[in-house]
Amino acid sequence: MAGKAKPVHVVPRDGEWAVVREGNQRASSLHPTQAEAERVGRPAARADQAEFYLHGTDGRIRKRDSYGNDPNPPRDKR
Template sequence: MSGKNQHVVPHGDKWAVRGAGNDRVTSTHDTQEGARRAARQIAINQQSEVVIHRPNGEIRDKDSYGNDPHPPKG
């Protein structure tokens, strides 16, 4: 992967996109889906991964938009 992974995380009563290791959020959104779409665009540009978190912070899902070192089999 080339760029920094993008995390979709709860942010108060909204959802945010935060680059891995960043203290500040890149953008905030009213819905998780809105934040996921924004993170996806960044990840495509940076050839990185989107990590989607649940409201409790637990990782729910990951999507890769670069050279995936572990592509799905089958």
């Protein structure tokens, strides 16, 4: 599934935090805090070698990590 897995998003939803696969309406899981949702979502993205997106309370992406085939790799080749 490397590189083909759907990205994982942690998003605010109705006073809770949802872990959602991109393109899905239904949340994989709901959590009372963003930190708890991140603790569930990040390992799921890592296991599937997918992108991970952490959204803020305004819904905008706060942090992004790539665990698979990075579509925007660093340009410097140190």
